[in-house]
Every structure is written in C-alpha cells, then in structure tokens.
Amino acid sequence: MSGKTLILGIESTAHTFGVAIIDENFTVLADERSTLDVPLGSGIHPQKAAEHHAQNACRLITSALKKANISPDKLSGIAYSAGPGLGPALRVGATTARALSLLFKKPIYAIHHAIGHIELAIKLTKSTDPLVVLVSGGHTAITAFSDGKWRIYGETLDITLGNLIDQFARELGLPFPGGPHVESLAKKSQNYIPLPYTVKGNNVMYSGLLTHVISLASKHKLEDLCYSLQETAFSMLVEAVERALVQLDKKEIVLTGGVASNSRLQEMLSQMAEIHGVKVLVSPKKYNPDNGVQIAIVGLYLHKHNLSVPVEKAIVKQRWRLDEVDIPWRM
Ligand code: ATP
DSSP: OOOSOEEEEEEOSSSEEEEEEEETTOOEEEEEEEEOOOOTTOOOOHHHHHHHHHHHHHHHHHHHHHHHTOOGGGOOEEEEEEESSOHHHHHHHHHHHHHHHHHHTOOEEEEEHHHHHHHHHHHHHTOSSOEEEEESSSOEEEEEEETTEEEEEEEBSSSOHHHHHHHHHHHTTOOSSHHHHHHHHHTTOOOOOOOOOOEETTEEOOHHHHHHHHHTTTTSOHHHHHHHHHHHHHHHHHHHHHHHHHHHTOSEEEEESGGGGOHHHHHHHHHHHHHTTOEEEEOOGGGSSOOHHHHHHHHHHHHHTTOOBOGGGOOOOSSOOGGGSOOTTOO
16 A cells, blocks of 8 residues: 555535545545436435435445555545535535544544645646636636635636536536536537626626526527537636736646536637646546545645544535635645
8 A cells, every 4th residue: 555644535515425535645546426316407406415425425435445445444534525515415425524533533624625626636737836717516716826825816706607507508408417518519509699798807797698598598509509608608717817817927727627627618718828828737537526536635735734623513614715714735
C-alpha cells in the first residue's frame, strides 16, 4: 500500500452518492459512485435522492474498502460533504460519516462541496495560481484564491448554468441531466435565434433567458434552440470570466464542475483566453461531476492541518457560500 494516511470521502449533496479512498500521495485507491435515476420530465426530488443514497451507502462503502484492500480501522479520517446541497441527501452522507467516525474512532472532516470541485481540479490539472470557473448544477462561480479564502469575482445572480440547461431540457422533454443531450443537439445547428443576454459587471443572470427560450419551444426546431441557448449562456459566462481575468491578471483558467465537460464551452473559453495569452485547463471528464475523490482530497488537506470537527458538530448546511470557508492549506 502506498503511504500511511488514508482518507475516506463521502459525497451526497445531490444526485450522486460517492465514496472514495485516497492516500497521502493523492493516489485514488477507490472511487465508487451511484447516481439517482431521474424520470423523464422530472428534476432531482430531494427525498428520492436521500432514499437512493441510503439504499446505496453501505454497498458503496464496503466496495470502496474492498477495492482499496483495507479494513476500516486503517483509515486516518472520514470526510463528508457538509453542504451546500439538498438537505435530505446531505443528511444521509453526514449520518453515514458520523457512524463510521464513532464506530472506528476516526476524526471527521466537514467539507464544502464546491471547494472539493476546485481543489481536485487544481490538483489534476497541476495548476498553480488559477482563475477557477466552477459551473455545475449548484454553482456558477468565477473564483480565485486570495488572503486565506476562495474569493468570488463573478457569479450567477439567480439560477446556475447547470440549472438553466437542466430546466430547459426538462421543459423540452429531454432526459436528466440535460447537459449532454443539449450539447449533442446543439451540434446539429448553426441557426442562431436571438435570446436575452444579461451580464451585470462580472455577474450573469440566466432566469430571463430560461423563461424566454422555453416560450419559443413551439416556434423553433429543438436543435436551433439548444444551439442558441448554449451560444447565449456561454457567451455571457465567457464575458464575465474575461472581465475577472483582466482584473486579476491570471495566467491560467481552470474549468470545472459538470458543465465543464461541454466542448463548446471549453472552445469559447479557450478562444477568449488565447487573446490574453492565458491557458485553459479542464479537469478530466470523469472528475467534473460529483464524486467522493473531491471530498477526500479536501479531507486530506484538513487532516494535515488537524482540522477535524467534533462528531456532534458534524452537521449539514444546505446554504453555504464558498467564500465563507477558510483555506489554511493555501498560502
Ligand atoms: P454541485 O456540484 O454544484 O453541487 P451538481 O451536483 O448538480 O452541482 P455536477 O454533478 O458537478 O453538479 O454537474 C451536473 C450538471 O452538469 C448538470 O446540470 C448537467 O446537465 C451538467 N452537464 C453535464 N454534462 C454536460 C455537458 N456535456 N454540457 C453541459 N452541461 C453538462
């Protein structure tokens, strides 16, 4: 076995229950995941997500320990997603983590889910001082590290980019998650339909765009709507990122979160970055959506800083901004 420190990470903020085990060299020894099946025409129902997680937690933990070839008493600590996310889903992860912590007398680490996305992406892309663009179902944030925290330099003022795409997809009869379906349909069109474009400073607003594009559903071809939605929503984001980039004078952009897998978004961001001589680094597709590795990696950082929480305080926070979190491992 490589290294002595072993952290088990549990992810349960939304649709996915993930369990990963990593060692002190950041080797991924296990990465088990199960994702809720969302029926057509529906979104993630918090209670259904919680039921899914409860049904799969034990199996995934057992399987992760088996894959890593370790017994639970060899773990150095348990890290869990403490928020933000869906309350019932989060509580399954937290309860599981507390049970493991008490049973095997291991320290417990409460992780901010978005910090997990960010830190894993940075590790995997080997970036040093990036502007991070986090685009997922729960986040649309342009962030950079400064003075002990990940500071927000731009964000959505209403719904997230992932939410925009998923809600549009649901209304238009596409399966969940909508992103991959919208992306492949968009590739079949180059017919741009003008849509509302709202950028305020470094921030974007997507709810007006969503309402408008849905209202056009009966008047246009689905692929034209998908294409136009992507072009508009991504242009807005790229404009906001460009402004933050110029203000901060960063040399690298790290793109992460589920929507980061979109090739058109990657292309648009890269075209803008190239003008400024900036590199765009995208975390490997496998690690863009929610997973236990992102939680375990932050757990490892907290473990090195002895920042566990007492088990009775290992609770969840449905609402929790990423710029509230202290980041002692970055100087
Ligand atoms: P968070 O991680 O902030 O809690 P989440 O759990 O919903 O939110 P992820 O699993 O990181 O987030 O991302 C899911 C989102 O990514 C969904 O909105 C999904 O539609 C979107 N997505 C996945 N693949 C693509 C793609 N190819 N193009 C656009 N969006 C995509």
